[in-house]
Amino acid sequence: MTAVRTTDIAPITDADTWAVAEFLHVGMGSRVSAADWHRLMTPPWDVEQPNHGYLLRDNGRLVGAYLALYSERMVDGRPLRICNLGPWCVAEEHRANGLQLLRKLLRQRGYTFTDLTPSKTVVALNTRLGFTALDTSTALVPNMPWPLWSRRVRVIDAPDEIDRLLSGRDQTIYRDHAATAVHHVVLTVGDKSCYVMFRRDRRRHLPLFASILYVGDRDQFRDCAPHFYRYLLLRHFIVATLAELRVVGHRPTRAVMIAGWPKMCLSEDLEPAQIDYLYSELTCGGW
Numbered sequence: 001m002t003a004v005r006t007t008d009i010a011p012i013t014d015a016d017t018w019a020v021a022e023f024l025h026v027g028m029g030s031r032v033s034a035a036d037w038h039r040l041m042t043p044p045w046d047v048e049q050p051n052h053g054y055l056l057r058d059n060g061r062l063v064g065a066y067l068a069l070y071s072e073r074m075v076d077g078r079p080l081r082i083c084n085l086g087p088w089c090v091a092e093e094h095r096a097n098g099l100q101l102l103r104k105l106l107r108q109r110g111y112t113f114t115d116l117t118p119s120k121t122v123v124a125l126n127t128r129l130g131f132t133a134l135d136t137s138t139a140l141v142p143n144m145p146w147p148l149w150s151r152r153v154r155v156i157d158a159p160d161e162i163d164r165l166l167s168g169r170d171q172t173i174y175r176d177h178a179a180t181a182v183h184h185v186v187l188t189v190g191d192k193s194c195y196v197m198f199r200r201d202r203r204r205h206l207p208l209f210a211s212i213l214y215v216g217d218r219d220q221f222r223d224c225a226p227h228f229y230r231y232l233l234l235r236h237f238i239v240a241t242l243a244e245l246r247v248v249g250h251r252p253t254r255a256v257m258i259a260g261w262p263k264m265c266l267s268e269d270l271e272p273a274q275i276d277y278l279y280s281e282l283t284c285g286g287w
Contacts, residue, residue: 006058007059007063008056008057009056009057009097009100009101010054010055010057011050011051011054011055012051012052012053012055012065012067014052017038017042017052018034018038020037020053020062021034021035021037021041022034023089024065024067024087025037027089028087028089032285036285039181040067040086040087040281040284040285041053041069043069043180043284044179045176045177047070047071047072047279048070049068049070050070051068052067053065053067053068053086053105054068054104054105055101056090056094056097056101063090063093063094064089064090064094064097064098064101065087065088065089065090065101066085066086066088066098066102066105067088068085068086069083069279070082070083070084070111071278073279075269076274080112080269082111082112082279083112083113083114084115085102086117087117087281088101088102088122099125106129112268112269113265113266114265114266114280115264116264116280116281116282117281118262118263118264130266131264132265132266132267132272133263133264133272134263134264134272134275135246135272135273136244136246136260136261136263137244137245137246137260138242138243138245138257138259138260139242139245139248139256139257139258140240140241140242140257140258141229141240141243141252141254142240142254142255143229143230143232143239143240143241144226144229145234146226148226148227148230152189153187153188153224154187154189155227155228155231156187156188157186162184162186163175163178165186165188166186166195166216170195173214174195174197176279177278177279180283181199181284181285182197182198182199182282183198184196185198185228185231187224187227187228192217192220194217194221194224195214195216195217196214196221197214197283198210198213198241199211199213200236200238201242208237208238208239209238209240209241209242210232210240210241210242211244212242212243213278214247214276214277215247215248215249218248218250221249222250229252242260243255244260246273247277
C-alpha cells in the first residue's frame with residue numbers, strides 16, 4: 001500500500017524553536033548559524049507572544065516555517081499589538097502548502113502586521129493581500145574622515161553611559177534592544193542627547209554599510225550627522241550609510257538617492273508613516 005502523506009500546520013512553541021532554527025540554518029544557507037536563528041525567535045523584550053510563528057510538518061517531519069516577532073507599543077497614547085513577519089522558508093516539494101503559514105499568521109485578530117524584508121515574490125503576494133508599501137526613499141551617504149571643528153559634539157557608545165544619558169521612551173527602547181544585534185550610540189551637544197540605533201548591512205555580500213533604524217531627535221541628528229558618519233568609518237570601518245528619509249527626517253548632504261529595500265504593512269490602526277523598525281527582525285538579525 002502507498003503511505004498516506006499528511007501535512008499539518010501548528011504554532012511554533014518554545015519547545016520547537018531549536019528544531020526550527022536548525023531547519024532554517026539548512027534551508028536558508030549555512031552562513032547564519034542555528035544559534036543566530038534561535039536568538040531571532042527569542043527576542044529580549046518583555047511581551048506576551050502567542051507563538052514564534054507557524055510551522056509545517058509532513059508526517060511529523062519539519063518542512064516549513066514562517067517566523068513572527070511580537071511587540072506591544074504605545075502609539076499616540078494607544079496600546080497596539082504588532083506582529084512582525086520574519087523569514088519564511090518552505091521545502092521545495094511543499095511550496096503549495098506554504099501559503100497556509102501566512103494565512104494562519106494573518107488570521108490572528110487585533111494585530112498590525114509588518115513585513116520589513118520581503119522578497120520580490122512576497123511583495124506581489126502581500127500587495128494582493130492588502131499590504132501597503134512604506135516609503136523607503138534612501139540616501140546613500142559616504143562616511144568621510146574629514147576633520148570636524150566642533151569639539152562640543154560627542155559620540156558615545158559605552159553601554160553604561162548610553163543608559164545614563166537616556167530617559168523616558170528612548171531609555172525603554174534602548175534597554176529592550178541592548179542585547180540584540182544592533183548598535184547604539186548617543187550624540188550629545190551640551191546637555192542635549194540624540195539616541196541613534198543602527199545595524200551593519202551587506203550589499204553585494206560586503207559588510208561595509210550601516211543602516212539607520214531609529215533616530216530619537218531628528219533635528220539634533222541633522223546637526224550632528226557628520227560626526228556620526230565619521231564615527232562609523234573610523235570606529236567600525238563602515239564606508240557608507242543607508243539613511244531612509246522617513247527615519248532620519250532629512251536628506252543628508254553629499255548623499256546619492258537610491259532605491260530602498262521594500263517594506264510593507266497591513267494595519268487598521270496605523271498609517272504607513274507611523275510604522276518604525278523597532279522590535280523587529282531588523283533589530284534582532286545581525287546578518
